[in-house]
Amino acid sequence: MMTWGTARKSGISPLTSPETVDEALELLAGGGPDTRAIAGATWIMRGPTRGEPVPARLVALNRIAELRGVEIGALSGRIGAMESHDRIARALPEAADLRALAVAAGASANPGIRRLATLGGNLCAVGFVAADLIPALMCLDARVEVATPEGRRNIDMTEFMAMRRAAGPFLVVAVRFGRSGFRTAHARTPARDYPVSIASLSMATDAEGRIADLRLAVGAVEADAKRWAGFEDRARGQAPDPAGMAALATEFSADFTPVSALDAPGWYRLQVLPVLVRRAFEQIRREG
Amino acid sequence: MAVEFTLNGEWRDFAGDPRTPLLDVLRDGCRMTGTKSVCRAGFCGACTVMVGGEPVPSCQRPIGMLEGAEIVTIEGIAPPEELNPVQRAFLEHDVVQCGMCFPGMVITLTDFLRRNAAPTRSGIKEALSGNMCRCTGYERIIDAVMSIRETETPAAEAVSR
Numbered sequence: 001m002m003t004w005g006t007a008r009k010s011g012i013s014p015l016t017s018p019e020t021v022d023e024a025l026e027l028l029a030g031g032g033p034d035t036r037a038i039a040g041a042t043w044i045m046r047g048p049t050r051g052e053p054v055p056a057r058l059v060a061l062n063r064i065a066e067l068r069g070v071e072i073g074a075l076s077g078r079i080g081a082m083e084s085h086d087r088i089a090r091a092l093p094e095a096a097d098l099r100a101l102a103v104a105a106g107a108s109a110n111p112g113i114r115r116l117a118t119l120g121g122n123l124c125a126v127g128f129v130a131a132d133l134i135p136a137l138m139c140l141d142a143r144v145e146v147a148t149p150e151g152r153r154n155i156d157m158t159e160f161m162a163m164r165r166a167a168g169p170f171l172v173v174a175v176r177f178g179r180s181g182f183r184t185a186h187a188r189t190p191a192r193d194y195p196v197s198i199a200s201l202s203m204a205t206d207a208e209g210r211i212a213d214l215r216l217a218v219g220a221v222e223a224d225a226k227r228w229a230g231f232e233d234r235a236r237g238q239a240p241d242p243a244g245m246a247a248l249a250t251e252f253s254a255d256f257t258p259v260s261a262l263d264a265p266g267w268y269r270l271q272v273l274p275v276l277v278r279r280a281f282e283q284i285r286r287e288g
Numbered sequence: 289m290a291v292e293f294t295l296n297g298e299w300r301d302f303a304g305d306p307r308t309p310l311l312d313v314l315r316d317g318c319r320m321t322g323t324k325s326v327c328r329a330g331f332c333g334a335c336t337v338m339v340g341g342e343p344v345p346s347c348q349r350p351i352g353m354l355e356g357a358e359i360v361t362i363e364g365i366a367p368p369e370e371l372n373p374v375q376r377a378f379l380e381h382d383v384v385q386c387g388m389c390f391p392g393m394v395i396t397l398t399d400f401l402r403r404n405a406a407p408t409r410s411g412i413k414e415a416l417s418g419n420m421c422r423c424t425g426y427e428r429i430i431d432a433v434m435s436i437r438e439t440e441t442p443a444a445e446a447v448s449r
């Protein structure tokens with residue numbers, strides 16, 4: 001059964017639909033502690049199945065035009081926070097540097113949820129370990145435009161992951177990223193539904209075919225996705241041999257403190273990670 | 289303030305809590321019980337309905353976000369007293385067992401066939417990846433859908449009404 005937050009404040013509707021970012025921030029700031037923004041609403045609406053009541057007041061963001069749009073240019077891209085996984089997957093052009101993001105958007109959850117769940121929701125749902133877009137955006141070195149009552153800021157993904165737990169109202173407006181000559185891959189298990197381990201990779205090689213630069217982000221292993229700095233440092237300058245990279249992943253897997261949940265124990269998430277790293281390097285090698 | 293929407297082509301309103309899932313508005317408020325309540329978490333697809341021309345899990349839609357939306361449920365997927373091609377194929381291939389999953393499957397597949405005139409078995413499997421059936425094997429369902437491909441595709445107007 002549906003369970004509901006009960007701390008209603010008289011005169012304020014349990015669900016409001018502002019038309020601007022500023023209006024939404026005002027409603028979030030003035031609504032009281034049990035007020036949450038909803039984008040696709042899929043994390044909040046299934047809250048009762050996790051024992052978390054639907055908050056007393058919801059601020060729906062679906063009428064804010066500024067949060068829309070997928071604009072991909074030759075040099076940079078911008079995706080609005082209210083774009084769904086399905087829209088993102090269909091709007092991204094076929095390009096090696098965007099492949100990880102396209103797979104992340106197109107393989108997440110199931111088709112019905114992909115039509116609802118948004119970029120902004122994926123970024124902001126603290127506690128949702130299986131977010132596909134976050135590691136893919138880390139690989140793109142994306143920056144997040146965040147609106148707060150004090151103004152707007154563009155911050156990198158690592159900073160965003162720390163600030164998203166901060167008290168005080170904020171909204172994600174969009175993400176932006178530069179286009180690069182990097183090749184990318186997004187390997188996850190299971191292939192469909194909700195992943196229990198994700199390796200998202202972007203890589204550039206030098207004239208000898210060695211790794212000149214790379215970003216490897218891991219999702220669904222710890223509570224928050226993160227760049228795997230220890231792996232990246234060791235891999236630079238090496239040949240991008242999938243088996244060798246998997247061995248390196250095994251060697252450095254102590255860098256993680258995996259979470260255990262009903263869908264998978266922590267040890268399993270970690271055990272499959274080197275396999276996913278191998279697959280990510282294989283995909284890049286295969287697809288060139 | 290009441291939320292206004294159309295349900296199977298008819299105007300409706302809902303004056304209750306705007307956080308109420310569309311699923312409950314349909315079943316409890318509108319007595320449209322063809323839409324099934326199972327996981328309530330977006331996993332099983334039994335509650336799938338068309339909202340604005342797209343199949344989505346109704347357990348995940350607070351009604352307050354649906355002002356002005358066009359909603360089509362299993363009761364409105366075909367004209368009264370008629371079956372659409374997916375429903376007919378399911379009957380002809382005898383694929384239904386308990387039936388809990390089938391309203392959602394019919395909605396999903398009707399939309400899928402409207403967008404994919406010549407589907408493959410793997411395409412059908414992919415389309416059904418958010419619709420779970422606990423009774424049947426999926427192969428006969430796919431056989432049924434493939435049989436439609438050879439004869440007809442579901443009427444687009446029935447889906448988008």
Ligand code: FES
Pocket residue numbers: 324325326327328329330331332333334335336345346347348
């Ligand atoms: S009841 Fe909505 S997806 Fe299962």
Ligand code: FES
Pocket residue numbers: 384385386387388389390420421422423424
């Ligand atoms: S026929 Fe029983 S769940 Fe599908």
